[in-house]
Amino acid sequence: MDSVAVENYLKSIWELGPDDVATQDLAQLLNVAPASATKMVQRLTERGLVKHIPYKGASLTSEGRRRALSVVRRHRLLETFLSQTLDLGREQLHEEAENLEHGLSTELETVIANYLGNPERDPHGHPIPGPNGELPIDEDLLLSDCSLNQYLVVTQVPDRDPELLTWLEKNGIFPGIKLKIVSRDDFGGGINVSLEDSSIQISTSVANEVYVKLEND
Amino acid sequence: MDSVAVENYLKSIWELGPDDVATQDLAQLLNVAPASATKMVQRLTERGLVKHIPYKGASLTSEGRRRALSVVRRHRLLETFLSQTLDLGREQLHEEAENLEHGLSTELETVIANYLGNPERDPHGHPIPGPNGELPIDEDLLLSDCSLNQYLVVTQVPDRDPELLTWLEKNGIFPGIKLKIVSRDDFGGGINVSLEDSSIQISTSVANEVYVKLEND
DNA sequence: TAATAGTTTTAGCCAAGGCTAAACTTTATA
DNA sequence: TATAAAGTTTAGCCTTGGCTAAAACTATTA
Ligand SMILES: [Mn+2]
Ligand SMILES: [Mn+2]
Ligand SMILES: [Mn+2]
Ligand SMILES: [Mn+2]
Numbered sequence: 001m002d003s004v005a006v007e008n009y010l011k012s013i014w015e016l017g018p019d020d021v022a023t024q025d026l027a028q029l030l031n032v033a034p035a036s037a038t039k040m041v042q043r044l045t046e047r048g049l050v051k052h053i054p055y056k057g058a059s060l061t062s063e064g065r066r067r068a069l070s071v072v073r074r075h076r077l078l079e080t081f082l083s084q085t086l087d088l089g090r091e092q093l094h095e096e097a098e099n100l101e102h103g104l105s106t107e108l109e110t111v112i113a114n115y116l117g118n119p120e121r122d123p124h125g126h127p128i129p130g131p132n133g134e135l136p137i138d139e140d141l142l143l144s145d146c147s148l149n150q151y152l153v154v155t156q157v158p159d160r161d162p163e164l165l166t167w168l169e170k171n172g173i174f175p176g177i178k179l180k181i182v183s184r185d186d187f188g189g190g191i192n193v194s195l196e197d198s199s200i201q202i203s204t205s206v207a208n209e210v211y212v213k214l215e216n217d
Numbered sequence: 218m219d220s221v222a223v224e225n226y227l228k229s230i231w232e233l234g235p236d237d238v239a240t241q242d243l244a245q246l247l248n249v250a251p252a253s254a255t256k257m258v259q260r261l262t263e264r265g266l267v268k269h270i271p272y273k274g275a276s277l278t279s280e281g282r283r284r285a286l287s288v289v290r291r292h293r294l295l296e297t298f299l300s301q302t303l304d305l306g307r308e309q310l311h312e313e314a315e316n317l318e319h320g321l322s323t324e325l326e327t328v329i330a331n332y333l334g335n336p337e338r339d340p341h342g343h344p345i346p347g348p349n350g351e352l353p354i355d356e357d358l359l360l361s362d363c364s365l366n367q368y369l370v371v372t373q374v375p376d377r378d379p380e381l382l383t384w385l386e387k388n389g390i391f392p393g394i395k396l397k398i399v400s401r402d403d404f405g406g407g408i409n410v411s412l413e414d415s416s417i418q419i420s421t422s423v424a425n426e427v428y429v430k431l432e433n434d
Numbered sequence: 435t436a437a438t439a440g441t442t443t444t445a446g447c448c449a450a451g452g453c454t455a456a457a458c459t460t461t462a463t464a
Numbered sequence: 465t466a467t468a469a470a471g472t473t474t475a476g477c478c479t480t481g482g483c484t485a486a487a488a489c490t491a492t493t494a
Contacts, residue, residue, distance in 0.1 A: 239441080239442090240441075240442055241441065251441080251442065251443085252442085252444080255442065256444095272441080272442060272443080
């Protein structure tokens with residue numbers, strides 16, 4: 001079994017990938033010094049889970065990816081389970097799942113997945129990998145890439161930043177909601193969207209973390 | 218925050234206590250070499266969580282006890298939560314809680330406790346410590362200590378051994394069940410109990426792990 | 435009460451996973 | 465294109481939590 005540290009590194013490399021991941025980015029995401037990240041990346045390379053090209057970056061081998069996706073699966077199943085059983089807001093889920101994901105046995109993972117009806121997405125709309133690390137293809141569109149006046153449905157919101165998530169929630173943006181981009185502020189940077197019965201401005205950086213699909217399935 | 222190892226040592230010392238705990242017993246419960254247990258006990262003594270009298274044994278300080286009970290609370294709340302939401306048998310709960318207990322935040326602990334209605338016992342009948350480490354007084358009687366022909370109600374069964382727990386369950390012995398000791402096999406060692414509509418023989422070693430109370434409240 | 439068995443501690447080792455400071459590469463800038 | 469800045473790796477250190485083997489202590493038993 002991988003240690004908590006190893007699981008966190010693998011998951012982080014996956015999240016920052018699939019391109020070569022910079023030592024700095026990895027270190028920052030994990031709150032460790034760059035030297036620590038380098039050392040761990042080297043250890044994972046020894047173990048055949050990572051490919052490291054010095055001064056260039058790190059990427060997962062297929063075995064590394066499999067294990068990373070196993071952590072992601074546990075994380076997202078836990079988020080879904082907690083949101084379904086307890087009355088937690090979408091912004092509280094990530095942090096809790098982050099702690100619990102390493103302690104979930106394969107057996108309990110299966111029981112929870114069945115209990116939930118083997119869901120394909122978590123409460124943020126993130127796809128849940130299958131038990132063998134199959135990742136459902138994800139063809140959602142970045143909100144910021146969409147054209148004006150198309151009818152869209154939100155499919156994914158980010159999960160890491162509770163502040164942002166609370167703001168999105170308060171303004172009616174979460175998976176399932178319909179919206180339309182009505183205009184772009186090309187310089188102020190941002191887009192104006194209209195929802196069912198309100199309309200708000202969303203900065204580019206936020207629009208870069210929200211995914212949508214076209215309304216007609 | 219205490220590490221996983223520290224939490225496990227504190228909980229184990231509590232479980233083996235309150236008398237001075239022998240190095241060997243501690244090592245065995247935690248699956249480590251006696252020398253490892255000695256070393257950790259010394260570290261915990263440094264930190265003021267344990268009192269160690271060399272060659273005699275280890276016991277918890279009041280701060281050590283508080284932290285141990287916090288782990289026990291998380292463990293027992295998790296067992297209760299899992300048994301209530303998923304359809305796990307009583308014999309599967311302990312192992313899962315053992316892994317998850319270290320990843321449960323204080324906030325989620327509170328949410329779960331409220332969701333469950335702040336229960337006083339877990340599915341094995343073990344008392345759940347309060348949020349500040351108050352342990353409900355436990356005046357249950359050892360089944361093996363009870364006299365013949367008293368009307369008894371099972372209050373606690375052990376949680377560690379899935380085999381045993383499955384056996385108990387199959388024979389109708391679990392918290393809430395009424396029974397009566399009808400005779401003792403003083404030499405074959407064991408007691409004969411009659412339940413609602415069956416009667417079985419229970420070895421002394423098992424009867425030493427089952428607690429009961431008198432039927433009239 | 436002296437030898438022996440059992441238990442505990444000490445000594446010395448190791449791997450994991452952190453850190454800082456210094457050295458080295460790569461990239462950007464003058 | 466030379467130099468400076470930014471990013472990365474190496475070197476060397478530390479703590480935690482394991483281990484085994486040997487030494488020390490305690491309890492038992494002859
Ligand atoms: Mn998440
Ligand atoms: Mn999520
Ligand atoms: Mn238990
Ligand atoms: Mn229990």
